[in-house]
Amino acid sequence: MSIAQSNALRPEFQAALHEASRFFETPFYAYDLESLRNRIETLQAAFPSAEIFYAMKANPRLGLLRRFLEWGLNLEAVSLGEVHRAYRAGFQRTEVLLNGPVKTPATLEELAEIGIPILGLDSLADIRRVAQILPGSRVLLRVNPDLPISTHDHLATGRGESKFGILPEDLGEALDVARKGDLEVLGLHVHLGSALSRPEDYHAGYEVMRQLYLQHGPFEVLNLGGGFGLDLNPAELAPSATALAKAFDAELWLEPGRYLVAEAGVLVTKIWGTKRTRRNFMLVDAGMMTLLRPMLYGAQHPILPLYTGRKTETWDLAGPVCESGDILAKEVRLPTPKEGDALAILQAGAYGSSMSSNYLDYPRPLELLWNGGEWEVLRRKQSWESLFADEL
Ligand SMILES: Cc1ncc(COP(=O)(O)O)c(C=O)c1O
Structure with missing residues:
Protein backbone atom coordinates (compact mmCIF):
# COMPACT_ATOMS: atom_id res chain seq x y z
CA MET A 1 0.00 0.00 0.00
CA SER A 2 1.31 3.44 -0.89
CA ILE A 3 0.34 6.58 0.96
CA ALA A 4 -1.51 9.03 -1.25
CA GLN A 5 0.41 12.10 -2.24
CA SER A 6 -1.09 14.74 -0.03
CA ASN A 7 -1.96 17.98 -1.78
CA ALA A 8 -3.72 19.39 1.24
CA LEU A 9 -2.19 21.70 3.80
CA ARG A 10 -3.16 21.67 7.44
CA PRO A 11 -6.16 24.05 7.64
CA GLU A 12 -4.47 26.17 10.31
CA PHE A 13 -1.34 26.56 8.17
CA GLN A 14 -3.42 27.37 5.10
CA ALA A 15 -5.28 30.10 7.00
CA ALA A 16 -1.96 31.53 8.22
CA LEU A 17 -0.70 31.52 4.63
CA HIS A 18 -3.67 33.54 3.42
CA GLU A 19 -2.82 36.19 6.02
CA ALA A 20 0.89 36.03 5.24
CA SER A 21 0.32 36.49 1.51
CA ARG A 22 -1.28 39.86 2.29
CA PHE A 23 1.37 40.91 4.75
CA PHE A 24 4.77 39.75 3.39
CA GLU A 25 6.38 40.62 0.09
CA THR A 26 6.29 37.73 -2.39
CA PRO A 27 7.81 35.44 -3.42
CA PHE A 28 8.48 33.73 -0.10
CA TYR A 29 8.93 30.21 1.21
CA ALA A 30 6.82 29.17 4.19
CA TYR A 31 7.14 26.00 6.28
CA ASP A 32 4.80 24.37 8.77
CA ALA A 262 8.97 18.54 0.97
CA GLU A 263 5.34 18.62 2.03
CA ALA A 264 5.88 20.96 4.96
CA GLY A 265 6.95 23.79 2.66
CA VAL A 266 5.28 25.99 0.07
CA LEU A 267 6.39 28.80 -2.17
CA VAL A 268 3.99 31.74 -2.24
CA THR A 269 3.98 33.88 -5.35
CA LYS A 270 1.72 36.64 -6.68
CA ILE A 271 0.16 37.00 -10.09
CA TRP A 272 0.96 40.34 -11.70
CA GLY A 273 -0.96 39.87 -14.91
CA THR A 274 -2.18 37.34 -17.41
CA LYS A 275 -1.21 36.93 -21.04
CA ARG A 276 -2.58 34.89 -23.91
CA THR A 277 -0.37 33.71 -26.77
CA ARG A 278 -1.19 30.24 -28.07
CA ARG A 279 -1.35 29.36 -24.36
CA ASN A 280 -2.72 31.05 -21.26
CA PHE A 281 -0.08 32.40 -18.93
CA MET A 282 -0.23 33.77 -15.42
CA LEU A 283 2.75 36.09 -14.93
CA VAL A 284 4.12 35.46 -11.44
CA ASP A 285 6.97 36.90 -9.37
CA ALA A 286 8.68 33.55 -8.58
CA GLY A 287 10.66 31.80 -11.27
CA MET A 288 13.47 29.37 -11.97
CA MET A 289 15.76 31.41 -9.66
CA THR A 290 13.32 30.76 -6.80
CA LEU A 291 12.32 27.16 -7.63
CA LEU A 292 14.45 25.32 -10.17
CA ARG A 293 12.93 21.84 -9.95
CA PRO A 294 10.29 22.19 -12.69
CA MET A 295 12.95 23.33 -15.16
CA LEU A 296 15.69 20.97 -13.96
CA TYR A 297 13.73 17.74 -13.62
CA GLY A 298 10.33 18.50 -15.11
CA ALA A 299 9.05 18.32 -11.52
CA GLN A 300 5.33 18.90 -11.10
CA HIS A 301 4.18 20.75 -8.00
CA PRO A 302 0.51 20.98 -7.03
CA ILE A 303 -0.77 24.57 -7.08
CA LEU A 304 -3.16 25.99 -4.50
CA PRO A 305 -4.84 29.31 -5.35
CA LEU A 306 -5.10 31.63 -2.34
CA TYR A 307 -7.94 33.50 -4.08
CA THR A 308 -11.32 32.70 -5.51
CA GLY A 309 -12.76 33.40 -8.94
CA ARG A 310 -15.79 32.36 -10.88
CA LYS A 311 -14.33 30.98 -14.09
CA THR A 312 -11.77 28.17 -14.20
CA GLU A 313 -9.33 27.84 -17.10
CA THR A 314 -6.09 26.04 -17.93
CA TRP A 315 -2.97 28.07 -17.18
CA ASP A 316 0.81 27.90 -17.28
CA LEU A 317 2.69 29.79 -14.53
CA ALA A 318 5.36 31.92 -16.19
CA GLY A 319 8.21 33.34 -14.12
CA PRO A 320 9.93 36.70 -14.76
CA VAL A 321 13.21 35.30 -16.16
CA CYS A 322 14.15 35.84 -19.81
CA GLU A 323 14.29 32.12 -20.57
CA SER A 324 11.45 30.35 -22.31
CA GLY A 325 11.94 27.39 -19.96
CA ASP A 326 11.10 29.57 -16.94
CA ILE A 327 7.70 27.95 -16.39
CA LEU A 328 6.84 26.82 -12.85
CA ALA A 329 3.80 24.74 -13.75
CA LYS A 330 2.03 23.74 -16.92
CA GLU A 331 -1.64 23.21 -17.69
CA VAL A 332 -3.06 23.81 -14.25
CA ARG A 333 -6.79 24.35 -13.82
CA LEU A 334 -7.16 27.58 -11.85
CA PRO A 335 -9.72 30.34 -11.39
CA THR A 336 -9.11 33.52 -13.38
CA PRO A 337 -7.10 35.80 -11.08
CA LYS A 338 -7.02 39.51 -10.41
CA GLU A 339 -3.70 41.33 -10.31
CA GLY A 340 -2.04 40.80 -6.95
CA ASP A 341 -3.80 37.50 -6.19
CA ALA A 342 -1.52 34.87 -4.60
CA LEU A 343 -0.83 31.21 -5.26
CA ALA A 344 0.93 28.60 -3.14
CA ILE A 345 3.18 26.16 -4.96
CA LEU A 346 3.00 23.05 -2.82
CA GLN A 347 5.58 20.38 -1.91
CA ALA A 348 8.30 23.01 -2.20
CA GLY A 349 10.00 22.41 1.15
CA ALA A 350 12.71 20.18 -0.36
CA TYR A 351 15.21 21.33 -2.99
CA GLY A 352 13.31 24.61 -3.34
CA SER A 353 15.18 27.25 -1.40
CA SER A 354 18.37 25.15 -1.38
CA MET A 355 18.53 25.20 -5.19
CA SER A 356 17.50 28.86 -5.52
CA SER A 357 20.04 31.15 -7.14
CA ASN A 358 20.91 34.79 -7.71
CA TYR A 359 20.49 34.44 -11.48
CA LEU A 360 19.77 37.88 -12.95
CA ASP A 361 20.57 39.43 -9.56
CA TYR A 362 17.32 38.32 -8.02
CA PRO A 363 17.83 38.35 -4.24
CA ARG A 364 17.12 35.08 -2.44
CA PRO A 365 13.59 35.19 -1.03
CA LEU A 366 12.26 35.52 2.49
CA GLU A 367 11.72 32.20 4.36
CA LEU A 368 9.21 31.84 7.15
CA LEU A 369 8.26 29.15 9.66
CA TRP A 370 4.73 28.86 11.06
CA ASN A 371 5.24 27.65 14.63
CA GLY A 372 1.57 27.28 15.45
CA GLY A 373 1.16 30.73 16.90
CA GLU A 374 3.23 33.08 14.79
CA TRP A 375 5.58 33.41 11.85
CA GLU A 376 9.29 33.10 12.59
CA VAL A 377 11.70 34.55 10.04
CA LEU A 378 14.21 31.81 9.13
CA ARG A 379 15.95 33.96 6.55
CA ARG A 380 15.34 37.57 5.55
CA LYS A 381 14.97 38.49 1.91
CA GLN A 382 18.56 38.96 0.72
CA SER A 383 19.71 42.57 0.81
CA TRP A 384 21.30 44.37 -2.14
CA GLU A 385 24.44 44.87 -0.01
CA SER A 386 24.80 41.14 0.58
CA LEU A 387 24.23 40.47 -3.12
CA PHE A 388 27.17 42.64 -4.14
CA ALA A 389 29.37 42.28 -1.03
CA ASP A 390 32.05 39.96 -2.42
CA GLU A 391 32.81 41.81 -5.63
CA LEU A 392 35.92 43.97 -5.86
C1 LIG B 1 24.02 10.50 -0.79
C2 LIG B 1 22.65 11.04 -0.66
N1 LIG B 1 21.93 10.72 0.43
C3 LIG B 1 20.69 11.19 0.61
C4 LIG B 1 20.09 12.02 -0.33
C5 LIG B 1 18.69 12.51 -0.07
O1 LIG B 1 17.81 12.15 -1.06
P1 LIG B 1 16.25 12.43 -0.88
O2 LIG B 1 16.08 13.88 -0.61
O3 LIG B 1 15.67 12.04 -2.19
O4 LIG B 1 15.78 11.58 0.25
C6 LIG B 1 20.79 12.37 -1.49
C7 LIG B 1 20.19 13.24 -2.50
O5 LIG B 1 20.72 13.67 -3.46
C8 LIG B 1 22.12 11.88 -1.65
O6 LIG B 1 22.84 12.18 -2.73
Whole structure:
Protein backbone atom coordinates (compact mmCIF):
# COMPACT_ATOMS: atom_id res chain seq x y z
CA MET A 1 0.00 0.00 0.00
CA SER A 2 1.31 3.44 -0.89
CA ILE A 3 0.34 6.58 0.96
CA ALA A 4 -1.51 9.03 -1.25
CA GLN A 5 0.41 12.10 -2.24
CA SER A 6 -1.09 14.74 -0.03
CA ASN A 7 -1.96 17.98 -1.78
CA ALA A 8 -3.72 19.39 1.24
CA LEU A 9 -2.19 21.70 3.80
CA ARG A 10 -3.16 21.67 7.44
CA PRO A 11 -6.16 24.05 7.64
CA GLU A 12 -4.47 26.17 10.31
CA PHE A 13 -1.34 26.56 8.17
CA GLN A 14 -3.42 27.37 5.10
CA ALA A 15 -5.28 30.10 7.00
CA ALA A 16 -1.96 31.53 8.22
CA LEU A 17 -0.70 31.52 4.63
CA HIS A 18 -3.67 33.54 3.42
CA GLU A 19 -2.82 36.19 6.02
CA ALA A 20 0.89 36.03 5.24
CA SER A 21 0.32 36.49 1.51
CA ARG A 22 -1.28 39.86 2.29
CA PHE A 23 1.37 40.91 4.75
CA PHE A 24 4.77 39.75 3.39
CA GLU A 25 6.38 40.62 0.09
CA THR A 26 6.29 37.73 -2.39
CA PRO A 27 7.81 35.44 -3.42
CA PHE A 28 8.48 33.73 -0.10
CA TYR A 29 8.93 30.21 1.21
CA ALA A 30 6.82 29.17 4.19
CA TYR A 31 7.14 26.00 6.28
CA ASP A 32 4.80 24.37 8.77
CA LEU A 33 6.57 23.23 11.93
CA GLU A 34 3.89 20.75 12.90
CA SER A 35 4.01 19.01 9.50
CA LEU A 36 7.78 18.73 9.82
CA ARG A 37 7.51 17.22 13.26
CA ASN A 38 4.80 14.77 12.10
CA ARG A 39 6.95 13.55 9.24
CA ILE A 40 9.98 13.06 11.42
CA GLU A 41 8.00 11.26 14.11
CA THR A 42 6.41 8.99 11.50
CA LEU A 43 9.81 7.98 10.18
CA GLN A 44 11.28 7.54 13.66
CA ALA A 45 8.31 5.33 14.59
CA ALA A 46 8.75 3.20 11.46
CA PHE A 47 12.50 2.77 12.06
CA PRO A 48 12.88 2.89 15.85
CA SER A 49 16.36 1.34 15.78
CA ALA A 50 17.78 3.51 12.97
CA GLU A 51 20.00 6.57 13.14
CA ILE A 52 18.53 9.14 10.77
CA PHE A 53 20.96 11.43 8.95
CA TYR A 54 18.76 14.15 7.44
CA ALA A 55 20.10 15.05 3.96
CA MET A 56 20.51 18.77 4.62
CA LYS A 57 20.78 19.57 0.91
CA ALA A 58 17.00 19.24 0.83
CA ASN A 59 16.65 22.29 3.04
CA PRO A 60 19.51 23.64 5.14
CA ARG A 61 17.95 26.59 7.00
CA LEU A 62 19.65 26.89 10.40
CA GLY A 63 16.33 27.46 12.13
CA LEU A 64 15.15 24.06 10.86
CA LEU A 65 18.42 22.24 11.57
CA ARG A 66 18.40 23.42 15.20
CA ARG A 67 14.97 21.88 15.64
CA PHE A 68 16.05 18.65 13.95
CA LEU A 69 18.94 18.47 16.44
CA GLU A 70 16.45 18.73 19.31
CA TRP A 71 14.36 15.98 17.70
CA GLY A 72 17.29 13.57 17.59
CA LEU A 73 18.37 13.69 13.94
CA ASN A 74 21.93 13.65 12.60
CA LEU A 75 22.94 15.33 9.35
CA GLU A 76 24.13 14.16 5.95
CA ALA A 77 26.22 16.84 4.24
CA VAL A 78 27.81 16.90 0.79
CA SER A 79 30.05 19.96 0.86
CA LEU A 80 32.42 21.82 3.16
CA GLY A 81 29.89 24.63 3.38
CA GLU A 82 27.25 22.21 4.62
CA VAL A 83 29.64 20.90 7.29
CA HIS A 84 30.27 24.48 8.47
CA ARG A 85 26.52 25.00 8.56
CA ALA A 86 25.92 21.75 10.47
CA TYR A 87 28.45 22.76 13.15
CA ARG A 88 26.98 26.24 13.32
CA ALA A 89 23.57 24.69 13.97
CA GLY A 90 25.11 22.84 16.94
CA PHE A 91 25.73 19.34 15.59
CA GLN A 92 28.83 17.47 16.81
CA ARG A 93 31.23 16.01 14.30
CA THR A 94 30.09 12.48 15.22
CA GLU A 95 26.56 13.51 14.19
CA VAL A 96 27.56 14.61 10.69
CA LEU A 97 28.30 12.42 7.68
CA LEU A 98 30.03 14.08 4.73
CA ASN A 99 29.32 12.36 1.40
CA GLY A 100 30.01 13.50 -2.14
CA PRO A 101 32.10 12.34 -5.07
CA VAL A 102 34.96 14.86 -4.81
CA LYS A 103 36.80 15.99 -1.67
CA THR A 104 39.66 18.29 -2.53
CA PRO A 105 42.86 18.56 -0.48
CA ALA A 106 41.75 22.05 0.59
CA THR A 107 38.45 20.65 1.87
CA LEU A 108 40.18 17.90 3.85
CA GLU A 109 42.73 20.31 5.33
CA GLU A 110 39.96 22.62 6.45
CA LEU A 111 38.08 19.69 8.01
CA ALA A 112 41.19 18.94 10.08
CA GLU A 113 40.82 22.45 11.53
CA ILE A 114 37.07 22.61 12.11
CA GLY A 115 36.48 18.96 13.11
CA ILE A 116 36.45 15.85 10.94
CA PRO A 117 32.97 14.42 10.45
CA ILE A 118 32.32 10.81 9.43
CA LEU A 119 33.34 10.60 5.78
CA GLY A 120 31.48 8.80 3.00
CA LEU A 121 34.06 7.81 0.40
CA ASP A 122 33.08 7.43 -3.20
CA SER A 123 36.09 6.23 -5.24
CA LEU A 124 39.64 4.91 -4.93
CA ALA A 125 40.93 8.45 -5.49
CA ASP A 126 38.77 9.66 -2.60
CA ILE A 127 39.99 6.83 -0.32
CA ARG A 128 43.66 7.44 -1.13
CA ARG A 129 43.43 11.19 -0.57
CA VAL A 130 41.59 10.86 2.74
CA ALA A 131 44.09 8.20 3.90
CA GLN A 132 46.92 10.56 3.07
CA ILE A 133 45.53 13.78 4.54
CA LEU A 134 43.22 12.54 7.31
CA PRO A 135 44.54 9.12 8.44
CA GLY A 136 42.52 7.52 11.22
CA SER A 137 39.22 8.96 9.91
CA ARG A 138 36.00 7.05 10.40
CA VAL A 139 34.58 6.29 6.97
CA LEU A 140 31.86 4.52 5.02
CA LEU A 141 32.44 3.28 1.48
CA ARG A 142 29.69 4.05 -0.99
CA VAL A 143 28.58 1.22 -3.22
CA ASN A 144 27.24 1.64 -6.74
CA PRO A 145 24.80 -1.30 -6.83
CA ASP A 146 24.55 -1.18 -10.64
CA LEU A 147 20.76 -1.50 -10.76
CA PRO A 148 18.21 -0.21 -13.30
CA ILE A 149 16.74 2.37 -10.88
CA SER A 150 13.46 3.88 -12.07
CA THR A 151 13.51 7.65 -11.63
CA HIS A 152 14.56 10.73 -13.62
CA ASP A 153 18.03 10.24 -15.18
CA HIS A 154 19.44 13.10 -13.08
CA LEU A 155 18.22 11.44 -9.90
CA ALA A 156 19.21 7.79 -10.46
CA THR A 157 22.49 7.51 -8.56
CA GLY A 158 22.43 3.71 -8.23
CA ARG A 159 22.71 2.88 -11.91
CA GLY A 160 25.97 1.39 -13.16
CA GLU A 161 26.51 4.33 -15.47
CA SER A 162 26.12 6.99 -12.74
CA LYS A 163 29.21 8.74 -11.36
CA PHE A 164 28.51 7.64 -7.79
CA GLY A 165 29.95 4.86 -5.69
CA ILE A 166 32.21 1.86 -6.10
CA LEU A 167 31.02 -1.08 -8.20
CA PRO A 168 30.53 -4.34 -6.24
CA GLU A 169 33.39 -6.03 -8.08
CA ASP A 170 35.80 -3.22 -7.10
CA LEU A 171 34.85 -3.16 -3.46
CA GLY A 172 37.43 -5.69 -2.26
CA GLU A 173 40.29 -3.56 -3.56
CA ALA A 174 38.71 -0.38 -2.15
CA LEU A 175 38.44 -1.96 1.30
CA ASP A 176 42.08 -3.09 1.15
CA VAL A 177 43.28 0.38 0.23
CA ALA A 178 41.17 1.95 2.99
CA ARG A 179 42.37 -0.45 5.68
CA LYS A 180 46.00 -0.28 4.64
CA GLY A 181 45.63 3.49 4.65
CA ASP A 182 44.69 3.41 8.34
CA LEU A 183 41.04 4.38 7.83
CA GLU A 184 38.43 3.03 10.20
CA VAL A 185 35.80 1.53 7.90
CA LEU A 186 32.49 1.66 9.77
CA GLY A 187 30.49 0.11 6.97
CA LEU A 188 29.03 0.41 3.50
CA HIS A 189 26.61 2.94 2.09
CA VAL A 190 24.15 2.84 -0.77
CA HIS A 191 21.90 5.64 -2.02
CA LEU A 192 19.87 4.42 -4.97
CA GLY A 193 18.50 7.74 -6.16
CA SER A 194 15.95 10.39 -5.34
CA ALA A 195 12.18 10.66 -5.69
CA LEU A 196 11.92 6.86 -5.87
CA SER A 197 8.43 5.43 -5.83
CA ARG A 198 8.95 1.68 -6.34
CA PRO A 199 9.67 -0.46 -3.26
CA GLU A 200 11.13 -3.01 -5.72
CA ASP A 201 14.09 -0.69 -6.33
CA TYR A 202 14.86 -0.71 -2.61
CA HIS A 203 14.46 -4.45 -2.30
CA ALA A 204 16.91 -4.98 -5.16
CA GLY A 205 19.35 -2.56 -3.49
CA TYR A 206 19.01 -4.33 -0.14
CA GLU A 207 19.79 -7.65 -1.82
CA VAL A 208 23.02 -6.23 -3.27
CA MET A 209 23.98 -5.01 0.20
CA ARG A 210 23.15 -8.39 1.72
CA GLN A 211 25.54 -10.08 -0.69
CA LEU A 212 28.26 -7.52 0.01
CA TYR A 213 27.92 -7.86 3.79
CA LEU A 214 28.14 -11.64 3.43
CA GLN A 215 31.22 -11.31 1.30
CA HIS A 216 33.07 -8.46 3.03
CA GLY A 217 31.52 -8.09 6.52
CA PRO A 218 31.30 -7.76 9.44
CA PHE A 219 30.75 -4.00 9.65
CA GLU A 220 29.42 -1.82 12.47
CA VAL A 221 27.08 0.21 10.24
CA LEU A 222 24.75 -0.38 7.28
CA ASN A 223 23.76 2.88 5.56
CA LEU A 224 20.80 2.41 3.21
CA GLY A 225 20.57 6.05 2.07
CA GLY A 226 17.44 8.08 1.38
CA GLY A 227 15.47 8.81 -1.77
CA PHE A 228 11.93 8.13 -0.53
CA GLY A 229 9.54 9.76 -2.99
CA LEU A 230 6.38 11.40 -1.73
CA ASP A 231 4.25 8.58 -3.10
CA LEU A 232 6.29 5.91 -1.32
CA ASN A 233 5.64 4.86 2.25
CA PRO A 234 9.02 4.15 3.88
CA ALA A 235 7.24 2.19 6.63
CA GLU A 236 6.72 -0.50 3.97
CA LEU A 237 10.49 -0.84 3.66
CA ALA A 238 11.14 -0.83 7.38
CA PRO A 239 10.77 -4.59 8.06
CA SER A 240 13.25 -5.63 5.37
CA ALA A 241 15.74 -2.81 6.06
CA THR A 242 15.66 -3.48 9.79
CA ALA A 243 15.97 -7.24 9.36
CA LEU A 244 18.93 -6.80 7.02
CA ALA A 245 20.82 -4.67 9.53
CA LYS A 246 19.94 -7.07 12.33
CA ALA A 247 21.11 -10.11 10.38
CA PHE A 248 24.58 -8.58 10.23
CA ASP A 249 24.47 -7.06 13.71
CA ALA A 250 24.99 -3.64 12.16
CA GLU A 251 23.47 -0.28 13.12
CA LEU A 252 21.01 0.91 10.47
CA TRP A 253 21.53 4.41 9.07
CA LEU A 254 19.16 6.26 6.73
CA GLU A 255 19.60 9.54 4.85
CA PRO A 256 16.18 10.92 3.87
CA GLY A 257 15.83 14.49 2.65
CA ARG A 258 12.74 15.11 0.55
CA TYR A 259 10.47 12.81 2.56
CA LEU A 260 11.01 14.85 5.73
CA VAL A 261 10.63 18.39 4.42
CA ALA A 262 8.97 18.54 0.97
CA GLU A 263 5.34 18.62 2.03
CA ALA A 264 5.88 20.96 4.96
CA GLY A 265 6.95 23.79 2.66
CA VAL A 266 5.28 25.99 0.07
CA LEU A 267 6.39 28.80 -2.17
CA VAL A 268 3.99 31.74 -2.24
CA THR A 269 3.98 33.88 -5.35
CA LYS A 270 1.72 36.64 -6.68
CA ILE A 271 0.16 37.00 -10.09
CA TRP A 272 0.96 40.34 -11.70
CA GLY A 273 -0.96 39.87 -14.91
CA THR A 274 -2.18 37.34 -17.41
CA LYS A 275 -1.21 36.93 -21.04
CA ARG A 276 -2.58 34.89 -23.91
CA THR A 277 -0.37 33.71 -26.77
CA ARG A 278 -1.19 30.24 -28.07
CA ARG A 279 -1.35 29.36 -24.36
CA ASN A 280 -2.72 31.05 -21.26
CA PHE A 281 -0.08 32.40 -18.93
CA MET A 282 -0.23 33.77 -15.42
CA LEU A 283 2.75 36.09 -14.93
CA VAL A 284 4.12 35.46 -11.44
CA ASP A 285 6.97 36.90 -9.37
CA ALA A 286 8.68 33.55 -8.58
CA GLY A 287 10.66 31.80 -11.27
CA MET A 288 13.47 29.37 -11.97
CA MET A 289 15.76 31.41 -9.66
CA THR A 290 13.32 30.76 -6.80
CA LEU A 291 12.32 27.16 -7.63
CA LEU A 292 14.45 25.32 -10.17
CA ARG A 293 12.93 21.84 -9.95
CA PRO A 294 10.29 22.19 -12.69
CA MET A 295 12.95 23.33 -15.16
CA LEU A 296 15.69 20.97 -13.96
CA TYR A 297 13.73 17.74 -13.62
CA GLY A 298 10.33 18.50 -15.11
CA ALA A 299 9.05 18.32 -11.52
CA GLN A 300 5.33 18.90 -11.10
CA HIS A 301 4.18 20.75 -8.00
CA PRO A 302 0.51 20.98 -7.03
CA ILE A 303 -0.77 24.57 -7.08
CA LEU A 304 -3.16 25.99 -4.50
CA PRO A 305 -4.84 29.31 -5.35
CA LEU A 306 -5.10 31.63 -2.34
CA TYR A 307 -7.94 33.50 -4.08
CA THR A 308 -11.32 32.70 -5.51
CA GLY A 309 -12.76 33.40 -8.94
CA ARG A 310 -15.79 32.36 -10.88
CA LYS A 311 -14.33 30.98 -14.09
CA THR A 312 -11.77 28.17 -14.20
CA GLU A 313 -9.33 27.84 -17.10
CA THR A 314 -6.09 26.04 -17.93
CA TRP A 315 -2.97 28.07 -17.18
CA ASP A 316 0.81 27.90 -17.28
CA LEU A 317 2.69 29.79 -14.53
CA ALA A 318 5.36 31.92 -16.19
CA GLY A 319 8.21 33.34 -14.12
CA PRO A 320 9.93 36.70 -14.76
CA VAL A 321 13.21 35.30 -16.16
CA CYS A 322 14.15 35.84 -19.81
CA GLU A 323 14.29 32.12 -20.57
CA SER A 324 11.45 30.35 -22.31
CA GLY A 325 11.94 27.39 -19.96
CA ASP A 326 11.10 29.57 -16.94
CA ILE A 327 7.70 27.95 -16.39
CA LEU A 328 6.84 26.82 -12.85
CA ALA A 329 3.80 24.74 -13.75
CA LYS A 330 2.03 23.74 -16.92
CA GLU A 331 -1.64 23.21 -17.69
CA VAL A 332 -3.06 23.81 -14.25
CA ARG A 333 -6.79 24.35 -13.82
CA LEU A 334 -7.16 27.58 -11.85
CA PRO A 335 -9.72 30.34 -11.39
CA THR A 336 -9.11 33.52 -13.38
CA PRO A 337 -7.10 35.80 -11.08
CA LYS A 338 -7.02 39.51 -10.41
CA GLU A 339 -3.70 41.33 -10.31
CA GLY A 340 -2.04 40.80 -6.95
CA ASP A 341 -3.80 37.50 -6.19
CA ALA A 342 -1.52 34.87 -4.60
CA LEU A 343 -0.83 31.21 -5.26
CA ALA A 344 0.93 28.60 -3.14
CA ILE A 345 3.18 26.16 -4.96
CA LEU A 346 3.00 23.05 -2.82
CA GLN A 347 5.58 20.38 -1.91
CA ALA A 348 8.30 23.01 -2.20
CA GLY A 349 10.00 22.41 1.15
CA ALA A 350 12.71 20.18 -0.36
CA TYR A 351 15.21 21.33 -2.99
CA GLY A 352 13.31 24.61 -3.34
CA SER A 353 15.18 27.25 -1.40
CA SER A 354 18.37 25.15 -1.38
CA MET A 355 18.53 25.20 -5.19
CA SER A 356 17.50 28.86 -5.52
CA SER A 357 20.04 31.15 -7.14
CA ASN A 358 20.91 34.79 -7.71
CA TYR A 359 20.49 34.44 -11.48
CA LEU A 360 19.77 37.88 -12.95
CA ASP A 361 20.57 39.43 -9.56
CA TYR A 362 17.32 38.32 -8.02
CA PRO A 363 17.83 38.35 -4.24
CA ARG A 364 17.12 35.08 -2.44
CA PRO A 365 13.59 35.19 -1.03
CA LEU A 366 12.26 35.52 2.49
CA GLU A 367 11.72 32.20 4.36
CA LEU A 368 9.21 31.84 7.15
CA LEU A 369 8.26 29.15 9.66
CA TRP A 370 4.73 28.86 11.06
CA ASN A 371 5.24 27.65 14.63
CA GLY A 372 1.57 27.28 15.45
CA GLY A 373 1.16 30.73 16.90
CA GLU A 374 3.23 33.08 14.79
CA TRP A 375 5.58 33.41 11.85
CA GLU A 376 9.29 33.10 12.59
CA VAL A 377 11.70 34.55 10.04
CA LEU A 378 14.21 31.81 9.13
CA ARG A 379 15.95 33.96 6.55
CA ARG A 380 15.34 37.57 5.55
CA LYS A 381 14.97 38.49 1.91
CA GLN A 382 18.56 38.96 0.72
CA SER A 383 19.71 42.57 0.81
CA TRP A 384 21.30 44.37 -2.14
CA GLU A 385 24.44 44.87 -0.01
CA SER A 386 24.80 41.14 0.58
CA LEU A 387 24.23 40.47 -3.12
CA PHE A 388 27.17 42.64 -4.14
CA ALA A 389 29.37 42.28 -1.03
CA ASP A 390 32.05 39.96 -2.42
CA GLU A 391 32.81 41.81 -5.63
CA LEU A 392 35.92 43.97 -5.86
C1 LIG B 1 24.02 10.50 -0.79
C2 LIG B 1 22.65 11.04 -0.66
N1 LIG B 1 21.93 10.72 0.43
C3 LIG B 1 20.69 11.19 0.61
C4 LIG B 1 20.09 12.02 -0.33
C5 LIG B 1 18.69 12.51 -0.07
O1 LIG B 1 17.81 12.15 -1.06
P1 LIG B 1 16.25 12.43 -0.88
O2 LIG B 1 16.08 13.88 -0.61
O3 LIG B 1 15.67 12.04 -2.19
O4 LIG B 1 15.78 11.58 0.25
C6 LIG B 1 20.79 12.37 -1.49
C7 LIG B 1 20.19 13.24 -2.50
O5 LIG B 1 20.72 13.67 -3.46
C8 LIG B 1 22.12 11.88 -1.65
O6 LIG B 1 22.84 12.18 -2.73
